[in-house]
Amino acid sequence: MIDPRAIAEIIRQWSTFHPEFALLPRKFKIAVSGTKEDRAIIQAHDIGLEFYHDDQQKIAIRVWVGGGLGRTPILGSVVREHLEWQHVLTYCEAVIRVYNLHGRRDNAYKARIKILVKALGVEEFARQVEEEWQHLKDSPNTITKAELDRVAQHFTKMPYDTLPDHDAGFDSAVASNPAFAAWVRRNVHKHQQPGYRAVTLSLKTHGQAPGDASTEQMHTVADFADEYSFGELRVAHEQNLILADVKITDLYALWEKAKANGLATANIGLLTDIICCPGGDFCSLANAKSIPIAEAIQMQFDDMDYLYDIGDLELNISGCMNACGHHHVGHIGVLGVDKDGSEWYQVTLGGKQGNDANLGTVLGPSFAADEMPGVVQKLIDVYVRERTAEERFIDTVRRIGVAPFKTHVYGEKKKEVAHA
Amino acid sequence: MPKSSNLILNQAIVEDEWTLVSLPAGEEVVKKQAGKVVLFKLTGEASTTPEQIANTEIPASGKILVPLSVWVARQPELAARHAAGEVGVWLDTHELLETLAASVADINSLPLIAVHVERFADGRIFSIGNLLRTRYHYKNDLRAFGDVLRDQLFFLKRCGFNSYLIRGDRSAQDALASLGDFTQPYQGAVDNNQPVWRRVNRTAPH
Numbered sequence: 001m002i003d004p005r006a007i008a009e010i011i012r013q014w015s016t017f018h019p020e021f022a023l024l025p026r027k028f029k030i031a032v033s034g035t036k037e038d039r040a041i042i043q044a045h046d047i048g049l050e051f052y053h054d055d056q057q058k059i060a061i062r063v064w065v066g067g068g069l070g071r072t073p074i075l076g077s078v079v080r081e082h083l084e085w086q087h088v089l090t091y092c093e094a095v096i097r098v099y100n101l102h103g104r105r106d107n108a109y110k111a112r113i114k115i116l117v118k119a120l121g122v123e124e125f126a127r128q129v130e131e132e133w134q135h136l137k138d139s140p141n142t143i144t145k146a147e148l149d150r151v152a153q154h155f156t157k158m159p160y161d162t163l164p165d166h167d168a169g170f171d172s173a174v175a176s177n178p179a180f181a182a183w184v185r186r187n188v189h190k191h192q193q194p195g196y197r198a199v200t201l202s203l204k205t206h207g208q209a210p211g212d213a214s215t216e217q218m219h220t221v222a223d224f225a226d227e228y229s230f231g232e233l234r235v236a237h238e239q240n241l242i243l244a245d246v247k248i249t250d251l252y253a254l255w256e257k258a259k260a261n262g263l264a265t266a267n268i269g270l271l272t273d274i275i276c277c278p279g280g281d282f283c284s285l286a287n288a289k290s291i292p293i294a295e296a297i298q299m300q301f302d303d304m305d306y307l308y309d310i311g312d313l314e315l316n317i318s319g320c321m322n323a324c325g326h327h328h329v330g331h332i333g334v335l336g337v338d339k340d341g342s343e344w345y346q347v348t349l350g351g352k353q354g355n356d357a358n359l360g361t362v363l364g365p366s367f368a369a370d371e372m373p374g375v376v377q378k379l380i381d382v383y384v385r386e387r388t389a390e391e392r393f394i395d396t397v398r399r400i401g402v403a404p405f406k407t408h409v410y411g412e413k414k415k416e417v418a419h420a
Numbered sequence: 421m422p423k424s425s426n427l428i429l430n431q432a433i434v435e436d437e438w439t440l441v442s443l444p445a446g447e448e449v450v451k452k453q454a455g456k457v458v459l460f461k462l463t464g465e466a467s468t469t470p471e472q473i474a475n476t477e478i479p480a481s482g483k484i485l486v487p488l489s490v491w492v493a494r495q496p497e498l499a500a501r502h503a504a505g506e507v508g509v510w511l512d513t514h515e516l517l518e519t520l521a522a523s524v525a526d527i528n529s530l531p532l533i534a535v536h537v538e539r540f541a542d543g544r545i546f547s548i549g550n551l552l553r554t555r556y557h558y559k560n561d562l563r564a565f566g567d568v569l570r571d572q573l574f575f576l577k578r579c580g581f582n583s584y585l586i587r588g589d590r591s592a593q594d595a596l597a598s599l600g601d602f603t604q605p606y607q608g609a610v611d612n613n614q615p616v617w618r619r620v621n622r623t624a625p626h
């Protein structure tokens with residue numbers, strides 16, 4: 001794991017009012033990740049910077065270009081396998097200059113860099129970038145060690161106490177209280193500092209809009225941050241809140257209070273931890289409502305033991321092809337579509353975020369809203385039937401492919417008129 | 421009373437010494453996509469016909485700013501005036517700098533290069549300015565004209581432009597003020613290639 005924040009901050013400064021790139025063909029997003037798991041979905045960004053240690057234990061960057069979701073979902077391609085961190089600004093300048101000059105401006109739908117990379121082919125694109133970069137490499141925008149060190153000093157560690165990594169009180173609470181133990185298993189995460197853990201506060205209470213928190217809950221959460229986590233609170237793109245630095249000795253008290261405030265559903269990473277866009281209830285671009293679908297699926301799978309048995313599963317819902325709910329990279333993705341003025345839902349299977357990202361495959365014709373919980377149930381049935389021991393949903397899908405799921409879901413629908 | 425000049429050169433509003441030579445209107449092929457007229461030409465797209473080039477009227481005397489395509493095709497008749505320092509060249513943002521570079525032995529024999537930006541949102545002009553200064557080492561006046569408004573000026577300046585013909589319906593006086601929009605930019609660019617960390621000693625926090 002590498003802490004890329006100092007370089008990210010230097011990139012942020014460099015990109016602020018960058019004169020040459022003030023009017024690009026379209027929006028442009030850079031994602032930075034320093035972990036093996038990649039929580040930034042770097043392959044779905046215009047530029048994705050993946051930090052890693054090379055074989056000399058030096059910090060290097062793998063550069064991905066041309067990813068994006070939306071109406072034309074494409075995962076990024078590696079244009080450079082190994083870039084020394086000093087060169088990240090000049091290399092990005094080369095990438096963006098090629099895009100600025102050659103990206104399409106005649107059609108907003110085709111103006112993103114992903115379309116240019118596809119049109120040229122990644123090899124030709126990378127060649128042009130490399131050629132451009134030869135002129136920019138080692139220019140004054142090359143980052144110095146002194147500047148990196150200076151900026152890095154702003155990212156100080158929290159004033160941690162020196163603590164043992166075990167606490168007898170905590171261990172016995174886990175042993176004696178299964179509900180607490182389940183919460184620890186799903187919502188509490190490892191920490192690099194002994195005696196501390198990171199905690200995800202679930203905003204995925206079953207039957208409630210994913211990611212919603214009331215005023216009272218927000219006040220409570222702010223108090224949690226002050227009391228337990230150095231006054232800091234983080235928001236995850238999975239629509240939950242994270243207290244990053246909680247002492248092990250505080251976990252039980254925090255859990256009790258979180259539970260009393262509806263913030264301790266022990267479902268992080270499970271089927272009901274749904275990413276869901278605002279959809280037709282709130283968004284004027286929507287083709288269909290998404291929140292009621294999420295709620296209906298959560299109610300269908302309201303049995304926690306069953307959820308634990310199903311295990312890790314990401315279900316993402318978007319109300320239109322703008323893909324704010326990242327449905328393409330959900331293990332199960334749901335997309336709201338409009339057909340002759342009524343709302344339908346297209347299901348994709350096998351998407352994944354992370355370093356081994358994948359775009360989902362469309363299962364088949366779309367479904368009506370009231371069919372959706374049943375459809376998800378059938379997908380789960382196939383998984384439970386087919387899985388090998390310890391195999392996650394996504395791995396089963398990757399191993400056996402989409403076909404068995406399709407057969408089971410559409411089997412009984414065959415006689416009905418296909419919707420799509 | 422003649423309208424006052426809208427041309428900024430360096431930090432001042434000046435009279436334009438150059439006569440802009442335009443191509444005669446050609447048969448513009450109207451391209452449509454999803455019902456909308458296509459507004460941008462792609463980089464490298466050919467856009468002038470031999471007839472347009474041949475029919476371009478070049479004033480008999482004075483300093484002239486000619487279209488790149490005319491410059492390339494009609495160089496013999498411009499040679500003497502070029503030698504006298506009376507020929508500048510302008511190009512559109514979709515035209516290739518390579519064409520310009522190949523057309524003249526010494527790019528610095530042109531006292532003026534101008535880049536025409538058809539629409540405000542066309543940011544290619546910034547890269548073109550940058551490349552002219554850093555790649556082609558052009559040292560003389562570099563002018564932006566067309567849909568040039570005050571919001572581009574600071575960026576144009578940073579990309580190597582030193583002359584701006586502000587769109588006719590806007591005030592050059594107002595635009596002039598924007599050249600000082602920011603005192604200290606973060607990143608190195610053409611006007612000052614040093615990023616902030618090589619210019620200023622920003623001490624660490626305590």
Ligand code: SF4
Pocket residue numbers: 277278279280283284285286287318319320321322323324325
């Ligand atoms: S995916 Fe579509 S419906 Fe959902 S928030 Fe985005 S634009 Fe709105």
